[in-house]
Amino acid sequence: MRHETAALHAGYEIDPTTKAVAVPIYQTTSYAFDNTQHGADLFNLNVAGNIYTRIMNPTTAVLEARLAQLEGGIAALCVASGMAAITYAVQTLVSAGDNIIATKTLYGGTYNLFAHTLPHQGVEVRFVDPNRPEDIAALTDAKTKLVYCESIGNPAINVVDIPAFADAAHAQGLPLVVDNTVATPLLCPALALGADIVVESLTKYIGGHGNSIGGAIIDGGKFDWAAHAERFPQLTTPDASYHGVNYSEHFGAAAFIARARVVPLRNMGAAISPMNTFLILQGLETLALRMERHCDNALKVAQFLQNHEQVAWVNYPGLDNSPYKALIERDFGGKASGLLSFGLKDGREAGARFIDALQLFTRLVNIGDAKSLACHPATTTHRQLSDEELQAAGVSADLVRLSVGIEHIEDLLADLEQALAAV
Structure with missing residues (x-):
C-alpha cells in the first residue's frame, strides 16, 4: 500500500x-x-x-x-x-x-x-x-x-x-x-x-x-x-x-x-x-493531506518573510537560496515540512514584540499542529542553554520559530503582516 x-x-x-x-x-x-x-x-x-x-x-x-x-x-x-x-x-x-x-x-x-x-x-x-x-x-x-x-x-x-x-x-x-x-x-x-x-x-x-x-x-x-x-x-x-x-x-x-x-x-x-x-x-489518517498543506503554506510564508523589509534572515530548507535545498530535492521529494525560523533586523526585542502581536498564530512550544504556532526558543524550549550552547545548537537569541498550519494562506499572511507592522 x-x-x-x-x-x-x-x-x-x-x-x-x-x-x-x-x-x-x-x-x-x-x-x-x-x-x-x-x-x-x-x-x-x-x-x-x-x-x-x-x-x-x-x-x-x-x-x-x-x-x-x-x-x-x-x-x-x-x-x-x-x-x-x-x-x-x-x-x-x-x-x-x-x-x-x-x-x-x-x-x-x-x-x-x-x-x-x-x-x-x-x-x-x-x-x-x-x-x-x-x-x-x-x-x-x-x-x-x-x-x-x-x-x-x-x-x-x-x-x-x-x-x-x-x-x-x-x-x-x-x-x-x-x-x-x-x-x-x-x-x-x-x-x-x-x-x-x-x-x-x-x-x-x-x-x-x-x-x-x-x-x-x-x-x-x-x-x-x-x-x-x-x-x-x-x-x-x-x-x-x-x-x-x-x-x-x-x-x-x-x-x-x-x-x-x-x-x-x-x-x-x-x-x-x-x-x-x-x-x-x-490524526494519522489525514497526515498525507495535512503535510501537503503544511509544506505549501510554509513555503509561501517563508517567501513572504524573505521579501519583507523588516526581516533580517529566513531559514526554510524549501527556499531556492537555502543551503539545504539540494538535500530536500534529493531525499525529501522536494517538500521541506511546515517548520521555519527567521530573525528581525531589530533583533531579540523586536522578535518578542512580533510574537506578542500575533492574533491567529498561537504562542506555544508545540510544533506540527493543524493550527499555526509561534515561539521564541531562546526563552522557552532552549531557555536552560548557555549562550555557547545556544550557538552550538544553531539557536540565535533573535530566532523566531513558526510551525505553519493548514489555515488559508491569506489569513496567515495577514496576521504576519499586522504583527510586523506592530513591531
Missing part, C-alpha cells in the same frame, strides 16, 4: 465479532491467560499475545503496525511521549561507561537529555557538527554504541545528509538513529536512506491536533547485531532479567525492538494510553 492508503488501513482488519470499522479502544490493564502454560509461554516470549497494557495493547498494536509500514521498518514500539521514545532507543543499547555520538543541532529536550541527564547516568555524549559526518570516525571508540541525528532539525531547521551519516556510522560498526519527527515518513524515508532506527514524536505532525502525547521507535531490521556481538552484549548474550533470553538469537532481525519493549518499557513504564493511541490514529 502507498503511504496514503497505509495510514488508513495498515495493521487492522474489521473486527470479526463486532464488525467495528474504527479501531476499538481497548481500555484495559490486563489480559486473561488460557491456562498456566499459556501464561508461561507469553512471559517466555515463546508465543505472541497480550500480557499487560504497560507492555502491549491491541489498540496500540494497530498504530505500531501502521507506523512500521509507513517508515518501511519491520516493527515499531509506541510509548508515552517522544522523549520516552528517544530515551528508550538509547537505553536499549547503552550501559554505564558507554558513549554515543549525536549532532549538535537537536530539539531542546533531547539536548538536555544528552548533555546533562545521560552523563549523570554514566553515558557520555559526544557531539558532532551536523555538516561533518566524516568526524564520526575520530569520535568512535570501543564503547561507542550509536550515532544520533534529526532528519530536519528543530529548531535549527537544518537538514542532515542521512546517507552520508549512515555510511559514516556503519563504517564504524554503529547503527544510525534518526529522529524523523519534523519530516515524518511522508516526506523522508529515513530507513530507506540508510538509518537503522527511527524515533518519532507522535505528538507533532502524526497526531496533528494538539490533543495527545505519544512517541514511537521503528526498527528497520537491517543492522546485524550478531556481527558486532562484542559491542552489543545487551542483544547478543543471555539477559538474566528476562529468563536468559538472547534477543539476537530469539528474535533475529527484530532483536532491538524486542528488547526495547521488554526491558526499558517494561521496567520503566512510560506506556502510552489506549485513548491517546486512538486519537493519534485519527
Whole structure:
C-alpha cells in the first residue's frame, strides 16, 4: 500500500465479532491467560499475545503496525511521549561507561537529555557538527554504541545528509538513529536512506491536533547485531532479567525492538494510553493531506518573510537560496515540512514584540499542529542553554520559530503582516 492508503488501513482488519470499522479502544490493564502454560509461554516470549497494557495493547498494536509500514521498518514500539521514545532507543543499547555520538543541532529536550541527564547516568555524549559526518570516525571508540541525528532539525531547521551519516556510522560498526519527527515518513524515508532506527514524536505532525502525547521507535531490521556481538552484549548474550533470553538469537532481525519493549518499557513504564493511541490514529489518517498543506503554506510564508523589509534572515530548507535545498530535492521529494525560523533586523526585542502581536498564530512550544504556532526558543524550549550552547545548537537569541498550519494562506499572511507592522 502507498503511504496514503497505509495510514488508513495498515495493521487492522474489521473486527470479526463486532464488525467495528474504527479501531476499538481497548481500555484495559490486563489480559486473561488460557491456562498456566499459556501464561508461561507469553512471559517466555515463546508465543505472541497480550500480557499487560504497560507492555502491549491491541489498540496500540494497530498504530505500531501502521507506523512500521509507513517508515518501511519491520516493527515499531509506541510509548508515552517522544522523549520516552528517544530515551528508550538509547537505553536499549547503552550501559554505564558507554558513549554515543549525536549532532549538535537537536530539539531542546533531547539536548538536555544528552548533555546533562545521560552523563549523570554514566553515558557520555559526544557531539558532532551536523555538516561533518566524516568526524564520526575520530569520535568512535570501543564503547561507542550509536550515532544520533534529526532528519530536519528543530529548531535549527537544518537538514542532515542521512546517507552520508549512515555510511559514516556503519563504517564504524554503529547503527544510525534518526529522529524523523519534523519530516515524518511522508516526506523522508529515513530507513530507506540508510538509518537503522527511527524515533518519532507522535505528538507533532502524526497526531496533528494538539490533543495527545505519544512517541514511537521503528526498527528497520537491517543492522546485524550478531556481527558486532562484542559491542552489543545487551542483544547478543543471555539477559538474566528476562529468563536468559538472547534477543539476537530469539528474535533475529527484530532483536532491538524486542528488547526495547521488554526491558526499558517494561521496567520503566512510560506506556502510552489506549485513548491517546486512538486519537493519534485519527490524526494519522489525514497526515498525507495535512503535510501537503503544511509544506505549501510554509513555503509561501517563508517567501513572504524573505521579501519583507523588516526581516533580517529566513531559514526554510524549501527556499531556492537555502543551503539545504539540494538535500530536500534529493531525499525529501522536494517538500521541506511546515517548520521555519527567521530573525528581525531589530533583533531579540523586536522578535518578542512580533510574537506578542500575533492574533491567529498561537504562542506555544508545540510544533506540527493543524493550527499555526509561534515561539521564541531562546526563552522557552532552549531557555536552560548557555549562550555557547545556544550557538552550538544553531539557536540565535533573535530566532523566531513558526510551525505553519493548514489555515488559508491569506489569513496567515495577514496576521504576519499586522504583527510586523506592530513591531
